[in-house]
Amino acid sequence: MPSINLNYRDLCNLLGKSIEKDRLCERLSMLGLEAEAIENEIKVEVAHNRPDLLSSEGIARAMRGFLRIETGLPNYKMHPSGVTVEVDKSVETICPYIVAGVVRGVKLTDDVIASLMQAQEKLHALLCRKRRKASIGVYDLDKIKPPVRYTTTLPDGIRFIPLDFDRELSPAEILREHPKGIEYGPIIQELPRYPLLIDSLGTVLSMPPIINSEDTRVTAGTKGFFIDVTGHEERVINQTLTILMTGLAERGFDLKSVVVKYPKRRLITPNLRPRKFHVNTRDVNKIVGINIRPKQIAKLAEAMRYGVTKVNDSSLTLLIPPYRTDIMHEIDVIEDITISYGYDKLEPTFPKVLTIGERAPIEKLCDKSRRVLTGIGFMEVMTYTLTNTRINFELMRLKGEAAEIANPVSEDYTIVRNSLLPSLLLVLRQNRHNPLPQKIFEVGDVVVLDKQSETGARNVRRAAAAIMGEGFGFTYMKAAAEALLRELGSTFEVQATWHPSFIDGRVAEFLIRGEKVGIVGELHPEVIVGFELENPIVVFEIDLK
Amino acid sequence: MDKDLTLRDMLGYLKQIMVKLGLPKIRFRPGYFPYTEPSVEADVYFPDKHEWLEVIGSGMFRPELLRPLGIRYPVLAWGIGFSRLCMLKLGIEDIRDLYNNDLEWLQSRRMI
Numbered sequence: 001m002p003s004i005n006l007n008y009r010d011l012c013n014l015l016g017k018s019i020e021k022d023r024l025c026e027r028l029s030m031l032g033l034e035a036e037a038i039e040n041e042i043k044v045e046v047a048h049n050r051p052d053l054l055s056s057e058g059i060a061r062a063m064r065g066f067l068r069i070e071t072g073l074p075n076y077k078m079h080p081s082g083v084t085v086e087v088d089k090s091v092e093t094i095c096p097y098i099v100a101g102v103v104r105g106v107k108l109t110d111d112v113i114a115s116l117m118q119a120q121e122k123l124h125a126l127l128c129r130k131r132r133k134a135s136i137g138v139y140d141l142d143k144i145k146p147p148v149r150y151t152t153t154l155p156d157g158i159r160f161i162p163l164d165f166d167r168e169l170s171p172a173e174i175l176r177e178h179p180k181g182i183e184y185g186p187i188i189q190e191l192p193r194y195p196l197l198i199d200s201l202g203t204v205l206s207m208p209p210i211i212n213s214e215d216t217r218v219t220a221g222t223k224g225f226f227i228d229v230t231g232h233e234e235r236v237i238n239q240t241l242t243i244l245m246t247g248l249a250e251r252g253f254d255l256k257s258v259v260v261k262y263p264k265r266r267l268i269t270p271n272l273r274p275r276k277f278h279v280n281t282r283d284v285n286k287i288v289g290i291n292i293r294p295k296q297i298a299k300l301a302e303a304m305r306y307g308v309t310k311v312n313d314s315s316l317t318l319l320i321p322p323y324r325t326d327i328m329h330e331i332d333v334i335e336d337i338t339i340s341y342g343y344d345k346l347e348p349t350f351p352k353v354l355t356i357g358e359r360a361p362i363e364k365l366c367d368k369s370r371r372v373l374t375g376i377g378f379m380e381v382m383t384y385t386l387t388n389t390r391i392n393f394e395l396m397r398l399k400g401e402a403a404e405i406a407n408p409v410s411e412d413y414t415i416v417r418n419s420l421l422p423s424l425l426l427v428l429r430q431n432r433h434n435p436l437p438q439k440i441f442e443v444g445d446v447v448v449l450d451k452q453s454e455t456g457a458r459n460v461r462r463a464a465a466a467i468m469g470e471g472f473g474f475t476y477m478k479a480a481a482e483a484l485l486r487e488l489g490s491t492f493e494v495q496a497t498w499h500p501s502f503i504d505g506r507v508a509e510f511l512i513r514g515e516k517v518g519i520v521g522e523l524h525p526e527v528i529v530g531f532e533l534e535n536p537i538v539v540f541e542i543d544l545k
Numbered sequence: 546m547d548k549d550l551t552l553r554d555m556l557g558y559l560k561q562i563m564v565k566l567g568l569p570k571i572r573f574r575p576g577y578f579p580y581t582e583p584s585v586e587a588d589v590y591f592p593d594k595h596e597w598l599e600v601i602g603s604g605m606f607r608p609e610l611l612r613p614l615g616i617r618y619p620v621l622a623w624g625i626g627f628s629r630l631c632m633l634k635l636g637i638e639d640i641r642d643l644y645n646n647d648l649e650w651l652q653s654r655r656m657i
């Protein structure tokens with residue numbers, strides 16, 4: 001989960017109330033934000049569905065409601081800024097969408113700057129998918145002469161000074177030389193032209209999604225922001241701008257709208273309109289298992305910053321704040337109402353459903369196998385189900401295929417095992433320093449390929465055992481395997497067979513009603529040496545069903 | 546799954562399971578999982594460690610997930626961090642030791 005750091009003093013400031021750290025952390029966690037105080041900071045984990053909580057301002061806004069300092073829909077006043085963004089036709093095939101806003105009355109302190117930078121960074125990482133879906137630019141409004149043009153440039157086109165540099169570079173040079181160009185360059189590198197924001201005097205604002213210009217840099221003295229979000233999905237860029245701007249409104253700054261002129265349409269952004277939503281109050285009570293009146297439910301919703309426009313006998317009409325991008329279904333609102341009610345106030349009810357449960361038959365069989373095998377002196381081990389072809393096949397002198405991992409994290413774990421025997425041999429290898437004989441077993445799953453199965457593979461539960469040491473031959477292990485099969489109540493036959501992993505003439509298979517269910521034998525010396533072992537090993541492996 | 550199951554019922558199940566495991570002190574917090582709403586995380590108190598630990602994630606399946614399967618009743622779901630419980634019960638500090646197969650080490654362990 002993404003986490004953000006809040007300055008404790010700044011948070012209290014935004015809350016308009018000083019609250020003791022421990023109490024604040026406890027309340028944050030009851031709001032669904034796991035929080036931990038570290039010196040003067042509070043580290044908060046934010047769920048993926050709540051990008052509006054990726055800033056101090058967003059968290060303070062939610063907490064003000066939850067702590068009943070200020071409830072109901074946040075009221076955002078917005079006037080036109082007079083700023084226009086003109087969208088050039090050439091962006092259509094490069095990065096087609098832009099929204100923008102203006103913030104005035106900005107007073108920057110270190111806390112505000114830190115919070116804004118963090119919010120921008122987290123939104124870029126999450127909602128904007130590392131700038132692939134959308135990219136944010138924040139500029140000093142007074143350094144820009146509107147109208148702003150959203151256009152494109154050739155890779156060796158217009159030159160400007162990127163942030164943190166002291167000389168002009170061409171777009172292609174920025175991609176090669178600037179740290180941000182190197183990091184985010186691959187997003188646009190293959191395009192014939194790169195996106196560009198430029199003002200009416202020809203001052204470059206930025207080359208989205210890579211870097212802003214030094215000329216329009218935000219400094220401690222900045223009194224107003226021009227903010228843009230560009231990207232490939234209108235929904236995402238609108239959400240990003242709304243979240244960022246409403247956050248700044250929490251600081252008491254003034255929001256102003258911008259006119260975005262596309263060749264064939266005209267928009268006014270940001271969109272701060274709340275969404276209307278109906279909630280059935282009976283559903284709230286039924287799902288949570290409580291009994292509260294519509295009026296109380298309305299109060300609980302207001303504490304989660306919903307607006308309430310109508311309360312009926314059985315339904316509420318709510319206004320969803322514009323920054324809440326996560327509300328898809330009535331159940332999302334019901335959860336919010338429950339959080340507002342307090343998870344700590346919900347008394348668990350003793351379940352009314354009375355059915356008789358029991359262990360699954362396969363688990364009973366496994367338990368019995370474990371009892372039998374421990375009873376005849378084997379020790380249980382537990383190993384990994386993931387392995388690689390070298391261990392699963394090559395070292396066993398086998399060729400074959402197993403279920404493969406699509407994106408393996410490590411070269412050691414690329415397939416799912418189709419036999420327990422290599423796993424047991426790895427355990428023996430790990431125990432070379434321990435005294436002999438060693439008698440071990442495992443009951444576990446393997447995955448075998450099966451064209452009949454819907455997924456092309458199926459799980460098979462097996463029991464396997466191994467003994468390493470002198471004096472335990474084929475006969476001993478066959479007797480052990482037969483003891484297990486007998487205790488499990490199977491009628492079986494044994495027949496001689498041949499298998500690459502075993503010594504010729506020292507291997508047999510078990511059959512139940514003509515179907516092969518297991519194998520027992522003395523391992524081939526090459527297998528033993530392959531696992532870096534040097535003593536005779538006998539094994540068996542049996543399907544449990 | 547059953548008709549009329551509630552969120553409080555789910556808390557009841559979790560509470561009963563932990564009571565049976567000998568850890569009766571349990572507290573609930575809001576959580577987030579993509580497939581459940583409401584979602585709940587539960588902390589359980591471990592008297593030996595004098596500590597609350599997060600060991601359960603749970604929730605009620607989202608209705609739009611159940612409908613395509615033809616399910617019209619509430620479905621409760623939870624997962625318990627079994628490895629963590631085992632570690633505490635067995636006095637294991639490193640989670641990798643749950644898969645430690647050194648036979649001498651295994652012989653020195655208690656059964657659960």
